[in-house]
Amino acid sequence: MDLHARLEDVFRQVFDNDHLTLRDDMTATDIEGWDSVAHINLMFGIEQAFGVRFKGNELADMKNIGELKQFLSGKVTA
Amino acid sequence: MASAERNAPDNLSRAGRGTISFTSEDLAEFSAASHDRNPLHMSEHYARATPYGEPVVFGILGVLAALGQLPDRPGRRLQSLSVEFRNPLAIGLSYRVDVSASSPDRETVKLYDATRLMMKATFAFAPGEACTRPMQDDEVPSIAEARDRTKADLTPGTRVNGTYGPGRQEFSQVVDRWGLSEKSATSHQIATMMWASFLVGMELPGQRAVFWRLILNFLPELESHDLPFDYEAVVQELDERYDLLHTTGTLSSKQTTGATAQIWAFVRQDSPQPSLSRVTELLPPSQRLSGKVALVIGGSRGLGAAITQALASQGCTVSMNYHRSTQEADRVRAGFGTDSDRIMLLQGDAADAEWCATARQTLLDRYGKLDMLICNASPPIRPLPFAPERMAQFEAFLAGSLALVTVPMTSFLDTLTEQEGWSIVLSSTFVSELPAEFPQYVTTKCAVEGLVRWAALHYPKVHHLIVRPPKLLTDQTNTTMGRQGAMEVEQVAAALVRHLCSAPRSQNAEILETFELQQEPSPNRDPCEKPGPDARQPARDQPIGTS
Numbered sequence: 001m002d003l004h005a006r007l008e009d010v011f012r013q014v015f016d017n018d019h020l021t022l023r024d025d026m027t028a029t030d031i032e033g034w035d036s037v038a039h040i041n042l043m044f045g046i047e048q049a050f051g052v053r054f055k056g057n058e059l060a061d062m063k064n065i066g067e068l069k070q071f072l073s074g075k076v077t078a
Numbered sequence: 079m080a081s082a083e084r085n086a087p088d089n090l091s092r093a094g095r096g097t098i099s100f101t102s103e104d105l106a107e108f109s110a111a112s113h114d115r116n117p118l119h120m121s122e123h124y125a126r127a128t129p130y131g132e133p134v135v136f137g138i139l140g141v142l143a144a145l146g147q148l149p150d151r152p153g154r155r156l157q158s159l160s161v162e163f164r165n166p167l168a169i170g171l172s173y174r175v176d177v178s179a180s181s182p183d184r185e186t187v188k189l190y191d192a193t194r195l196m197m198k199a200t201f202a203f204a205p206g207e208a209c210t211r212p213m214q215d216d217e218v219p220s221i222a223e224a225r226d227r228t229k230a231d232l233t234p235g236t237r238v239n240g241t242y243g244p245g246r247q248e249f250s251q252v253v254d255r256w257g258l259s260e261k262s263a264t265s266h267q268i269a270t271m272m273w274a275s276f277l278v279g280m281e282l283p284g285q286r287a288v289f290w291r292l293i294l295n296f297l298p299e300l301e302s303h304d305l306p307f308d309y310e311a312v313v314q315e316l317d318e319r320y321d322l323l324h325t326t327g328t329l330s331s332k333q334t335t336g337a338t339a340q341i342w343a344f345v346r347q348d349s350p351q352p353s354l355s356r357v358t359e360l361l362p363p364s365q366r367l368s369g370k371v372a373l374v375i376g377g378s379r380g381l382g383a384a385i386t387q388a389l390a391s392q393g394c395t396v397s398m399n400y401h402r403s404t405q406e407a408d409r410v411r412a413g414f415g416t417d418s419d420r421i422m423l424l425q426g427d428a429a430d431a432e433w434c435a436t437a438r439q440t441l442l443d444r445y446g447k448l449d450m451l452i453c454n455a456s457p458p459i460r461p462l463p464f465a466p467e468r469m470a471q472f473e474a475f476l477a478g479s480l481a482l483v484t485v486p487m488t489s490f491l492d493t494l495t496e497q498e499g500w501s502i503v504l505s506s507t508f509v510s511e512l513p514a515e516f517p518q519y520v521t522t523k524c525a526v527e528g529l530v531r532w533a534a535l536h537y538p539k540v541h542h543l544i545v546r547p548p549k550l551l552t553d554q555t556n557t558t559m560g561r562q563g564a565m566e567v568e569q570v571a572a573a574l575v576r577h578l579c580s581a582p583r584s585q586n587a588e589i590l591e592t593f594e595l596q597q598e599p600s601p602n603r604d605p606c607e608k609p610g611p612d613a614r615q616p617a618r619d620q621p622i623g624t625s
Contacts, residue, residue, distance in 0.1 A: 033193075035461065035514070036557065037164060037559070054319070055319075057319070060562070
């Protein structure tokens with residue numbers, strides 16, 4: 001499974017939506033249910049799935065899903 | 079509080095849909111059975127100073143209710159349980175149940191607040207016999223009050239141990255109430271779930287806990303254990319980024335392990351208290367408002383308390399209204415020491431016209447006038463799905479919240495006209511940010527702003543001011559994520575009072591939405607002069623992050 005599909009799987013679990021499709025230009029406002037509680041679930045879900053650890057609220061500073069994918073691809077291949 | 083009426087769990091078709099609700103009696107019964115007496119669930123006074131505003135349902139009670147929704151499973155026994163507590167369950171609300179099976183021995187129960195997922199519990203079963211038999215003995219809890227452990231007390235390796243068994247009579251009542259006797263979970267397994275609640279709510283972390291995740295594995299040896307169980311739990315990690323505690327625990331008897339647990343719980347921080355010293359740091363004391371009389375509706379906590387402090391620090395006489403928070407009101411007043419007579423406490427419901435009439439008379443008798451009315455009070459603000467099944471809650475919030483502005487305004491606008499005084503209403507930047515989870519709050523604040531514009535036209539001698547602070551650090555936002563980017567209430571209060579001192583007259587309703595202040599104004603400088611820029615502004619909009 002490639003990075004995009006793995007990330008999409010995490011998002012589907014966290015947002016309880018089997019039909020959620022990620023696009024690189026998406027932000028929090030594009031995804032229903034992305035509140036502060038979901039944000040923490042998402043951070044932990046990504047950390048667990050990709051074996052990474054965000055510094056503080058690093059995830060919140062990312063511009064969109066594309067930037068998150070770039071971050072993850074750098075960490076995962078490193 | 080919720081209706082006391084208690085009904086058996088709704089029948090569930092195999093398709094897996096029904097509803098569940100919880101009453102205060104359910105919580106009391108579960109507390110007596112599990113010995114979990116965490117005040118977040120059992121004390122209205124305690125819960126009021128948390129982000130939830132009122133007692134919430136024990137997470138494990140939600141799990142037991144979910145278990146009761148599963149079909150009977152003869153010849154099977156529960157093997158493991160995995161739970162995600164997404165959001166706390168409220169008393170009196172009806173939650174939609176969704177049951178799905180990923181295999182014949184693995185079922186997931188989800189509880190929804192309309193469309194919002196609140197809890198997800200996955201039960202795994204294996205061949206075996208299960209029966210719920212009555213407890214033989216009435217077990218005494220090893221501790222009677224929830225420990226108050228701060229983050230400093232929760233270093234990795236911190237270990238607790240003791241003995242555990244549920245209350246006999248109440249245990250049977252819980253089993254009957256939620257229809258658990260045929261659900262392939264044994265008495266000892268149900269007792270183990272109650273222990274997890276006890277461990278989190280009373281021991282690790284204890285009083286400050288907000289349950290987040292749980293994994294329980296039940297071993298066959300559990301069934302041969304005698305009660306009470308021996309338990310031991312160890313802190314594995316405290317994740318400082320999110321104040322999240324990871325604990326592992328075991329239940330055993332005669333050195334034989336019967337169940338293991340992995341538990342994650344948030345450790346809530348202290349309730350943020352408005353600080354008079356911080357107010358005076360931002361707004362040096364003066365007598366600029368000496369001789370003025372203000373009434374602050376909802377003045378004992380959060381922003382209201384900081385506004386009370388800021389007004390009184392400038393020599394203003396403040397009547398501070400509060401409804402239930404007597405201790406907090408006393409604390410604000412006591413903070414002024416020998417000048418505490420600047421603050422008069424007015425306890426009561428400001429949404430009640432009769433109370434406002436009495437308060438008006440009291441103020442006129444004592445001071446002969448009112449110069450400023452500040453409407454700051456609000457019912458607790460919790461996420462609310464915009465869905466037909468939540469319209470009763472939506473309308474109740476709207477009515478309750480509006481009345482806390484309309485009733486005081488109708489009672490005091492004529493008095494304010496006589497003094498050419500100020501009518502100040504607290505709104506929010508949410509009127510433009512429009513967050514998805516608070517439609518009731520956005521609607522209320524937009525309505526309130528409309529009323530102020532109307533009042534500005536028809537009560538032209540009064541200065542009308544709408545205050546739109548950003549997200550503030552208060553009891554309501556005192557969560558791991560809520561604190562991030564939240565502005566301190568003292569800054570808003572100081573900026574508001576500075577504005578009252580210096581603002582020119584306006585024919586229209588004015589909007590105050592910038593709260594920049596100089597950090598350390600010179601002592602020789604006019605404390606109410608126009609402020610300069612300040613770096614303490616909320617973080618920039620966060621595209622992925624949420625507030």
